[in-house]
Amino acid sequence: xxxxxVFQHRLLPYLLVMPQIVVTLVFFFWPASQAVRQSVxxxxxxxxxxxxxxxxxxxxxxxxxxxxxxAGTTAVFxxxxxxxxxxxxxxxxxxxxxVIRGATVYRTLLIWPYAVAPAVAGVLWLFLFNPTVGxxxxxxxxxxxxxxxxxxxxxxxxxxxxxxxWKQVSYNFVFFLAGLSSIGRSVIEAAAIDGAGPAxxxxxxxxxxxxxxxxxxxxxxxxxxxxxxxxxxxxVTGGGPAGATQILVFKVFRDGFxxxxxxxSAAQSVILMLVVIGxxxxxxxxxxxxxxx
Amino acid sequence: MESFRVRGAGVVAVVVxxxxxxxxxxxxxxxxxxxxMGGALGExxxxxxxxxxxxxxxxxxxxxxxxxxxxxxxxxxxxxRARQQPHVVQVFEVGTxxxxxxxxxxxPVHALMAEAGEKFDPxxxxxxxTGYYTTADGKMxxxxxxxxxxxxxxxxEAFKKAGLDPARPPRTWPELGxxxxxxxxxxxxxxxxxxWQSWIQIENLSAWHDVPLATRANGFGGLDAxxxxxxxxxxKHVAQIAEWQKTKTFDYGGRRNEATxxxxxxxxxxxxxxxxxxxxxxxxxxxxxxxxxxPYWPDVKGAPRNTIIGGASLWVMAGHTPQAYRGVARxxxxxxSPEVQADWHQFSGYLPITRAAWELTKRQxxxxxxxxxxxxxxxxxxxxxTENSKGLRLGNFAQIRDxxxxxxxxxxxxxxSARDALDAAVRRGNELxxxxxxxxx
Numbered sequence: 164x165x166x167x168x169v170f171q172h173r174l175l176p177y178l179l180v181m182p183q184i185v186v187t188l189v190f191f192f193w194p195a196s197q198a199v200r201q202s203v204x205x206x207x208x209x210x211x212x213x214x215x216x217x218x219x220x221x222x223x224x225x226x227x228x229x230x231x232x233x234a235g236t237t238a239v240f241x242x243x244x245x246x247x248x249x250x251x252x253x254x255x256x257x258x259x260x261x262v263i264r265g266a267t268v269y270r271t272l273l274i275w276p277y278a279v280a281p282a283v284a285g286v287l288w289l290f291l292f293n294p295t296v297g298x299x300x301x302x303x304x305x306x307x308x309x310x311x312x313x314x315x316x317x318x319x320x321x322x323x324x325x326x327x328x329w330k331q332v333s334y335n336f337v338f339f340l341a342g343l344s345s346i347g348r349s350v351i352e353a354a355a356i357d358g359a360g361p362a363x364x365x366x367x368x369x370x371x372x373x374x375x376x377x378x379x380x381x382x383x384x385x386x387x388x389x390x391x392x393x394x395x396x397x398x399v400t401g402g403g404p405a406g407a408t409q410i411l412v413f414k415v416f417r418d419g420f421x422x423x424x425x426x427x428s429a430a431q432s433v434i435l436m437l438v439v440i441g442x443x444x445x446x447x448x449x450x451x452x453x454x455x456x
Numbered sequence: 457m458e459s460f461r462v463r464g465a466g467v468v469a470v471v472v473x474x475x476x477x478x479x480x481x482x483x484x485x486x487x488x489x490x491x492x493m494g495g496a497l498g499e500x501x502x503x504x505x506x507x508x509x510x511x512x513x514x515x516x517x518x519x520x521x522x523x524x525x526x527x528x529x530x531x532x533x534x535x536x537r538a539r540q541q542p543h544v545v546q547v548f549e550v551g552t553x554x555x556x557x558x559x560x561x562x563x564p565v566h567a568l569m570a571e572a573g574e575k576f577d578p579x580x581x582x583x584x585x586t587g588y589y590t591t592a593d594g595k596m597x598x599x600x601x602x603x604x605x606x607x608x609x610x611x612x613e614a615f616k617k618a619g620l621d622p623a624r625p626p627r628t629w630p631e632l633g634x635x636x637x638x639x640x641x642x643x644x645x646x647x648x649x650x651x652w653q654s655w656i657q658i659e660n661l662s663a664w665h666d667v668p669l670a671t672r673a674n675g676f677g678g679l680d681a682x683x684x685x686x687x688x689x690x691x692k693h694v695a696q697i698a699e700w701q702k703t704k705t706f707d708y709g710g711r712r713n714e715a716t717x718x719x720x721x722x723x724x725x726x727x728x729x730x731x732x733x734x735x736x737x738x739x740x741x742x743x744x745x746x747x748x749x750x751p752y753w754p755d756v757k758g759a760p761r762n763t764i765i766g767g768a769s770l771w772v773m774a775g776h777t778p779q780a781y782r783g784v785a786r787x788x789x790x791x792x793s794p795e796v797q798a799d800w801h802q803f804s805g806y807l808p809i810t811r812a813a814w815e816l817t818k819r820q821x822x823x824x825x826x827x828x829x830x831x832x833x834x835x836x837x838x839x840x841x842t843e844n845s846k847g848l849r850l851g852n853f854a855q856i857r858d859x860x861x862x863x864x865x866x867x868x869x870x871x872x873s874a875r876d877a878l879d880a881a882v883r884r885g886n887e888l889x890x891x892x893x894x895x896x897x
Binding site: 206316 | 526530533536537554557558559560561708709710711714717718721723852854855858861862863865866868869871884888891894895896
């Protein structure tokens with residue numbers, strides 16, 4: 164008689180995935196549906212009067228020059244954060260992979276920033292670059308450059324990008340390091356024997372074999388830059404100066420929780436949700452084709 | 457397993473004991489008070505609530521810190537939607553129009569006092585303080601709690617070094633400009649800076665010169681008010697500061713109170729900041745400083761009038777029992793008593809809300825011991841408020857302040873002219889006002 168492990172209970176598999184489904188329903192689908200509902204309503208903050216307004220909130224947003232500007236700011240911000248965080252993490256991972264003595268110390272120190280909360284990371288960078296008392300701005304003053312991100316929008320943008328990317332480098336570093344260690348030594352050694360230098364080995368062998376990791380990290384970093392950077396922007400610039408660092412997720416907060424315009428704020432969340440879903444789908448469809456697993 | 461059961465029994469016993477211990481307290485009516493006062497001020501609020509609880513046995517005020525002003529207001533609104541609202545919530549002045557428009561969610565203070573049969577004399581309060589929180593016909597909607605007004609802080613030692621009279625702060629903007637230039641000539645890197653630019657350089661500028669900030673009596677007359685902050689006076693003032701920014705005669709420090717550090721570090725010789733910043737400046741500044749009134753433009757007729765307040769007031773929320781409301785009324789009377797008010801005023805630097813508290817502070821010699829602390833009150837009460845200087849009642853005002861901040865930053869950065877920026881602020885601000893009007897029709 165054949166021996167097979169067959170689960171007799173029909174319900175058991177469902178029961179086992181149930182916790183995950185419940186968590187997703189309660190913490191994702193339910194709030195998302197609430198946002199969709201709120202986005203077609205005009206309501207005072209206390210919920211005393213509610214009107215159904217179809218797509219008026221969305222139409223208003225698309226006509227609002229501030230909103231369109233925030234969308235542009237978000238694009239610049241997300242692309243820069245993703246590129247900077249990925250490039251520096253890759254560089255550090257390749258370096259750390261070659262270190263033999265004290266490797267764990269380097270690795271631990273490089274992973275450390277990930278444990279810092281976004282708002283705290285923001286405040287740390289703010290202290291460094293404070294135009295009056297910051298140590299970096301002091302150093303810049305010594306070489307004749309007057310750093311003032313309170314007035315200069317470009318400098319403010321640079322500062323939030325640096326802070327946001329710095330925080331994400333650790334996360335990327337861990338994945339890159341894991342990816343690197345899974346590349347067979349023999350392949351690299353064979354290339355070395357054939358006379359390929361470190362740079363050539365990286366371009367021809369290491370990077371292509373790392374591409375699944377890169378792909379995964381691009382998706383994660385874009386989502387991070389869209390949503391999780393709120394705390395940094397809030398702490399460092401508050402969206403200023405003159406709206407130069409107002410990214411979409413910060414505008415959602417400001418319109419909803421400072422301005423109490425719940426309908427418009429919810430409409431922005433819905434748009435943001437659609438954009439991220441769209442981006443992720445696009446990344447899987449087009450980027451994934453070029454990835455070697 | 458055995459030990460688990462034993463521990464479980466222990467927990468039950470402790471809970472029962474706690475319930476028994478809590479039982480006698482249930483006879484008191486509990487009043488929840490959500491506030492936004494962190495740090496030392498929060499401790500003081502707790503102390504006041506506890507003193508009230510000791511003063512009688514019927515009610516128990518439970519003061520809870522809920523985060524900063526926006527967070528506290530958001531929490532109260534969310535709680536109301538979930539029918540879990542506190543009895544009393546502290547709301548910042550720019551939230552006034554939102555609270556007032558929510559008729560079904562609040563209980564006006566004048567109605568609360570009348571229904572509870574609590575003795576209440578609106579005439580006992582300082583009109584310059586309560587005006588912000590009363591209806592157009594003078595009925596008090598919320599109880600002012602912490603109110604301040606902008607004043608000029610100046611570095612006396614830097615003044616001496618620059619050959620300026622340290623006993624005489626500049627009274628007008630041209631005098632301030634001249635003093636700032638002299639300070640710079642004597643080696644001070646920046647002449648003056650400001651905190652809270654929208655509140656001080658736009659809102660208070662209007663009131664101080666008796667010029668409207670918005671139509672319909674700054675919004676007191678109706679929801680259809682429109683901004684008027686692109687008047688010749690506003691444009692001239694902003695253009696002048698922008699001119700000063702070029703030479704660091706003025707240097708921008710940030711939207712909130714970040715510029716205080718520029719003053720206390722000695723980088724800037726003068727600072728316009730809330731009177732409530734006094735305690736902090738006194739603690740950090742390593743030099744002798746003085747306090748003067750907010751400067752004005754001498755060529756404007758009727759200036760200076762009076763400045764307006766910032767800070768917060770206490771709103772009573774709807775949906776509680778008459779018994780609880782009697783307790784709230786009692787607590788408000790206690791808060792308004794001269795002793796409590798005078799103590800709060802002297803401790804925090806916020807304005808007293810009643811004449812009696814002001815008189816008491818004078819008699820106690822507080823102003824003689826702390827020179828300059830009375831400037832704010834004199835500046836607010838020197839002349840009776842007009843409809844331009846009573847306060848503001850504009851919806852979405854927290855967002856309008858953001859708009860003003862953004863546009864001013866563009867001017868300081870040299871990206872826009874004062875005229876263009878203020879025109880843009882009016883246009884964008886009016887859109888926000890219309891949104892509020894539509895939502896609250």
